[in-house]
Amino acid sequence: MAERIYIFKRFERFWHWSQAALIMFLMLTGFEVHGTYNFFGYEAAVDFHTTAAWTLVGLWVFAVFWHLTTGEWKQYIPTMEKVDAMLKFYLTGIFTDAPHPFKQTTVSKHNPLQRLAYLFVLVIINPLIWTTGWFYLFYSSWNDWGVGWLSLEWVAFFHVAAAFMMLIFLIAHVYLATAGHTATSHIKAMLTGWEDVD
Amino acid sequence: MQIIRSMIILGLGLALSMLSTHAFASTTPADAAKATEKVVEAKSDGMKAKKVKDSTADHSKFKELQKDFKTGPEVTRACLECHTEAAKQVHSTKHWTWEYLNPVTKQKLGKKNVINNFCTSVESNQTFCSACHVGYGWKDDNFNFAAEENVDCVVCHDTTGKYKKIPGLSGHPNYKSMEWPPHSGKFRPATDLKEVALNVGKTSRKTCGSCHFYGGGGNAVKHGDLDSSLDNPKRYLDVHMDADGLNFTCGKCHLSDSHEVSGSRYAPTASDSEGALIRGSKGDRNPSTCQACHSDTPHKETSSPKLNEHTDKLACQTCHIPAFARGPLETKMTWDWSTAGKLDENGKRIRIKGSTGRDLYDSKKGNFTYERYVIPEYVWFNGTVKFTLFGEKVEDRSLVKINDFQGDAKDPDARIWPVKVFRGKQPYDLGNETLGVFHTAGKDDSAFWGNYDWDKSMAFGMKAMGVEYSGKMEFVNTEMSWPITHMVAPKEDALECHQCHKEDGRLAAIKDIYMPGRNNTPILDKLGFLVALLTLIGVLVHGGIRIIMSKRG
Numbered sequence: 001m002a003e004r005i006y007i008f009k010r011f012e013r014f015w016h017w018s019q020a021a022l023i024m025f026l027m028l029t030g031f032e033v034h035g036t037y038n039f040f041g042y043e044a045a046v047d048f049h050t051t052a053a054w055t056l057v058g059l060w061v062f063a064v065f066w067h068l069t070t071g072e073w074k075q076y077i078p079t080m081e082k083v084d085a086m087l088k089f090y091l092t093g094i095f096t097d098a099p100h101p102f103k104q105t106t107v108s109k110h111n112p113l114q115r116l117a118y119l120f121v122l123v124i125i126n127p128l129i130w131t132t133g134w135f136y137l138f139y140s141s142w143n144d145w146g147v148g149w150l151s152l153e154w155v156a157f158f159h160v161a162a163a164f165m166m167l168i169f170l171i172a173h174v175y176l177a178t179a180g181h182t183a184t185s186h187i188k189a190m191l192t193g194w195e196d197v198d
Numbered sequence: 199m200q201i202i203r204s205m206i207i208l209g210l211g212l213a214l215s216m217l218s219t220h221a222f223a224s225t226t227p228a229d230a231a232k233a234t235e236k237v238v239e240a241k242s243d244g245m246k247a248k249k250v251k252d253s254t255a256d257h258s259k260f261k262e263l264q265k266d267f268k269t270g271p272e273v274t275r276a277c278l279e280c281h282t283e284a285a286k287q288v289h290s291t292k293h294w295t296w297e298y299l300n301p302v303t304k305q306k307l308g309k310k311n312v313i314n315n316f317c318t319s320v321e322s323n324q325t326f327c328s329a330c331h332v333g334y335g336w337k338d339d340n341f342n343f344a345a346e347e348n349v350d351c352v353v354c355h356d357t358t359g360k361y362k363k364i365p366g367l368s369g370h371p372n373y374k375s376m377e378w379p380p381h382s383g384k385f386r387p388a389t390d391l392k393e394v395a396l397n398v399g400k401t402s403r404k405t406c407g408s409c410h411f412y413g414g415g416g417n418a419v420k421h422g423d424l425d426s427s428l429d430n431p432k433r434y435l436d437v438h439m440d441a442d443g444l445n446f447t448c449g450k451c452h453l454s455d456s457h458e459v460s461g462s463r464y465a466p467t468a469s470d471s472e473g474a475l476i477r478g479s480k481g482d483r484n485p486s487t488c489q490a491c492h493s494d495t496p497h498k499e500t501s502s503p504k505l506n507e508h509t510d511k512l513a514c515q516t517c518h519i520p521a522f523a524r525g526p527l528e529t530k531m532t533w534d535w536s537t538a539g540k541l542d543e544n545g546k547r548i549r550i551k552g553s554t555g556r557d558l559y560d561s562k563k564g565n566f567t568y569e570r571y572v573i574p575e576y577v578w579f580n581g582t583v584k585f586t587l588f589g590e591k592v593e594d595r596s597l598v599k600i601n602d603f604q605g606d607a608k609d610p611d612a613r614i615w616p617v618k619v620f621r622g623k624q625p626y627d628l629g630n631e632t633l634g635v636f637h638t639a640g641k642d643d644s645a646f647w648g649n650y651d652w653d654k655s656m657a658f659g660m661k662a663m664g665v666e667y668s669g670k671m672e673f674v675n676t677e678m679s680w681p682i683t684h685m686v687a688p689k690e691d692a693l694e695c696h697q698c699h700k701e702d703g704r705l706a707a708i709k710d711i712y713m714p715g716r717n718n719t720p721i722l723d724k725l726g727f728l729v730a731l732l733t734l735i736g737v738l739v740h741g742g743i744r745i746i747m748s749k750r751g
């Protein structure tokens with residue numbers, strides 16, 4: 001018999017979806033600034049990207065604060081336990097309706113693979129995109145900041161590299177959102193807060 | 199799009215308020231000018247004041263000028279009776295000496311010394327070239343540069359529009375009726391010097407333009423951003439000189455002091471990162487730059503901060519003069535002297551005109567091309583120009599740079615500037631290893647324009663430079679750059695970001711700087727999109743198998 005548990009609090013859900021929207025919008029505008037295609041027009045893309053980036057930065061400030069004060073940051077402590085079981089599940093079990101090797105609880109919301117993936121986003125992709133984006137934004141102040149030796153070429157390179165990592169993460173993440181107890185249970189949980197579990 | 203934007207902006211006013219640190223209150227000089235205009239209008243409306251002259255002296259009332267002057271120098275003598283120091287002032291200017299010592303490169307420049315790729319050189323051709331000298335009588339090296347009466351006051355101070363120095367008369371206007379243009383069958387009446395003298399006044403676009411619009415041998419030929427369409431321009435052509443608007447004279451920007459006019463093409467001011475020039479401020483900043491009025495943060499706080507942040511790399515002109523020769527006139531783009539001298543079967547001069555009435559071929563000068571609405575080329579420029587002068591050996595004769603703009607991305611004084619690059623083909627003396635000086639105009643037997651004989655004309659020209667012609671010459675390709683700075687377009691016509699920020703954009707030739715939007719990281723892009731695509735395929739396959747399996751089960 002399926003039971004329901006309350007996993008994602010209101011702020012968490014708000015944070016997730018607004019972040020998702022912003023990141024997708026940043027990708028859309030960022031790759032236009034990069035010169036990959038023409039959509040909004042270059043000037044508008046730059047304006048939108050800058051505005052969305054500031055917004056995202058603001059959102060992160062709140063999120064970091066929230067994670068620290070609620071102790072929710074512990075959700076991202078990595079563990080290797082059951083990683084092999086998770087991999088096996090995604091490679092075979094999922095096709096044969098085998099039981100999910102990980103049991104979600106309110107204190108442990110993410111399966112070990114999720115933990116690793118999100119940690120990668122948190123400690124590699126985000127900081128990379130943050131710092132490079134920040135330097136990019138204040139390019140004209142580099143000399144005043146005493147970092148005139150920085151090269152825009154490399155700052156942009158790492159910003160774009162991080163953007164690609166984010167894109168790849170997004171594709172996998174959106175798909176794996178359908179790999180819960182049922183195809184929609186994860187998504188529903190992120191919308192309502194309640195997840196069906198076995 | 200608007201909606202998305204306003205939602206983001208509304209929702210996160212907080213984040214945005216941080217951005218407003220960029221907001222410096224600023225009004226453009228145009229705004230300020232408009233405001234004062236209104237005040238003046240209101241005043242004159244109220245008082246119904248009758249129009250007063252803006253000069254305190256009406257020269258038509260001076261008895262010193264009520265004379266039937268026979269020659270230009272006679273007029274000058276009359277001017278000097280009151281303006282006792284004027285000629286001495288003029289004597290020290292480039293307009294008079296045609297010489298300029300570049301303090302940085304130590305090169306001796308000026309029209310007298312530089313060889314260009316239009317009519318090439320003044321030496322041995324003074325009778326013609328001096329039609330644009332502010333003097334009378336410069337026909338050869340014996341000209342008396344110390345004589346005050348040799349200064350031509352009226353060429354700059356005429357207001358009648360009837361005073362014209364005729365090429366071939368060594369800087370004089372015609373004192374007798376003469377056929378002009380040559381062989382046209384039209385006659386110019388003798389210059390009424392009395393009328394001209396009684397009506398002198400301030401310089402105007404027309405007086406400056408009488409030489410500067412016609413450089414290189416004709417209207418619109420040389421600069422590309424200066425031609426007679428600026429006599430009476432509309433706003434689209436030049437926001438400052440707009441005859442129905444700001445109506446600037448040249449002197450409004452090119453402020454003069456003791457007859458020394460500011461702004462020089464031999465030592466231009468390529469960058470000025472200070473605020474607007476305030477009266478009384480110390481130092482010797484050039485008052486004729488854009489920044490002298492607009493400062494180097496000219497864009498309003500309501501526009502993107504990115505605009506002001508571009509002024510450390512771009513000259514104002516780069517965005518605000520999107521093309522040159524934007525008026526009705528084409529400017530000359532190339533001049534090939536090597537084809538000059540061909541004659542028809544009767545041994546007569548050939549002239550072929552294009553559909554717009556411009557010469558495409560002239561036996562005297564060779565082949566030309568003209569263009570209108572020309573997109574400039576762009577170069578780094580820090581204000582230093584190196585010329586290839588007479589007597590300088592050229593290492594690489596495949597392309598001789600008549601002048602070379604210095605600067606690169608690393609140079610804090612360099613900005614990206616728009617230039618007209620004029621391409622020519624002209625004589626080079628192989629024995630002496632120097633650009634050639636040849637004799638073009640004159641009634642003698644060596645002038646190319648009478649005899650079409652290169653050797654004779656070279657021998658004459660080189661001798662005038664103090665060198666024996668080697669007898670061996672060839673035509674070399676040359677390039678000369680002209681900074682584009684006039685014909686400033688209205689702001690709505692300024693360049694847009696994407697015109698440079700794209701692959702093969704306007705700044706494609708500027709390679710030593712990173713610019714987002716022009717395909718900078720091709721390998722990273724390929725790799726990134728490949729991995730993203732593989733991930734996508736992976737999840738689609740995975741999902742497909744799940745769907746199939748669940749249907750079976």
Ligand code: HEM
Nearest residue numbers: 023026027030031034046049053133134136137156163714
């Ligand atoms: C998921 C988030 C983000 C993605 C996917 C993203 C993507 C991109 C990409 C692809 C470019 C083009 C770079 C180039 O070709 O040189 C770019 C430019 C830029 N990004 Fe981001 N970015 C993100 C977040 C941020 C953040 C957080 C900031 C600032 C803190 C930022 C600031 C900038 C700036 C300043 C530029 C330069 C162009 C401009 O002024 O708009 N970005 N971004």
